[in-house]
Amino acid sequence: MQLDKVDLNLLRYLDSLLREQNVTHAANQLGITQPAMSNGLRRLRDLFHDPLLVRTSDGMMPTALAIQLQPRVSLILQSVDEVLHLGQSFDASSSSRVFRIMASDYAEATLIPPLMARLQKEAPNVILDVMNPSDVSFHDVEKGKVDLIINRFETLPQSFHQKSVWVDRFACIAHKDSELALNPSLDAYLKAQHVWVSKTGFGVGVGIQPDEVQKLGWVDSTLADMGLKRSIRLFTRNYNVAMRATEQLGLVATLPLLATRLLADSSETVVLPTPFEIPPVELKMLWSPLLQHDPGHMWIRQTISACAQIIADSN
Incomplete structure (x- = not known):
């Protein structure tokens, strides 16, 4: 198999298909039609000489080869994303981006109001959509549907990036x-x-x-x-x-x-x-590796950390 003969967009299709394990959901995530995704799956099967996803009574399930491919494809796409974002910047003062943050009641009550006050000065058009823990799942965060989760955790998925917000007594x-x-x-x-x-x-x-x-x-x-x-x-x-x-x-x-x-x-x-x-209790923020190198996401993480530091120092 020669690289110049492979459509690299198929890797995006494969990554989405293996995460969603559903052709329609994968198509929606990438903003393409269901027939286009079905055609992509057919081409992937021809490319790897493997069915990749097999329909069972529990839905579409990955084959042994697909399970081996998933972390490798994800790593490749993360590396490409990092390269593409090099040199890019995020203009917070003019952005109207919506950041979706899952926050516990403790985090929302203590952090979000001063954070919003800061955003009104530095990024007046940026919007925060703050959700409750019952609104989302780790899977939603992993897929990048939720930008950040801010909470206390006993166990965490190893694939997530994390940073301490503060330690409170x-x-x-x-x-x-x-x-x-x-x-x-x-x-x-x-x-x-x-x-x-x-x-x-x-x-x-x-x-x-x-x-x-x-x-x-x-x-x-x-x-x-x-x-x-x-x-x-x-x-x-x-x-x-x-x-x-x-x-x-x-x-x-x-x-x-x-x-x-x-x-x-x-x-x-x-x-x-x-x-x-x-x-003491430690408040953390977690995010998907899919968003690690996104300039806007890097900005909101830095802004939250700076705001949290001021709050913690005044304690």
Whole structure:
């Protein structure tokens, strides 16, 4: 097989087909017709003397050769993309690009407002589309349909690029007249009624089981390691709800310190150090290798990092 006799566009077709494993979806991703993609698959089969994708009861499945080809083709296209972007620049001041960012409630509440304020000055026409974790999947990010995910993670796909946004420590918010505010001790903390707030990962969540403390996150796992348990009266995935519950219901919220700024205007609550040591939480941003060398994407990552640094330094 001679290179000058091969249509290199077929590699783009192959990459999309192997990721989507669906002719129609692959065609839509590349902006071509379904017949054109079907013709491309036929030419690929002739080129490699292999069916590449075989229809089964579970849909189109890759052959053994296709599985071997996928990482190699992806690497080739990434290298070509890098070469094509050399010397290109991104003019943020005139761009009207839409950046789709999946952010946890914690990330959205703490990072997005100051980021947007910065963009209004430096890139007034740039648009942010901020989505919830349940809106997208790792597969969407891998395909470049979502620009960035900003969240806390326990496990990550190895293929993704990642960067730390900041490391935050935990704090307590309590009503100013509560026993915990008057006597910030572990005993007072355990006697208090608490609000739990968290939402990480992807996909539609399931209901909380209060007795499964090891699945409730850093705070409750740490207490469980100490042989202790707090009394949780309210479970929520929204930081604003959790903090208003401390202000209006007298519940205690234990959450990352940067998030407590959302109640900075409250005269009814106080922010206290936790009466026991909780491991810090790291916020990360992840993105697809398909977007690694895109000039606009590089700009938004740099802008987020610069904005995050200012927020973290002021903590």
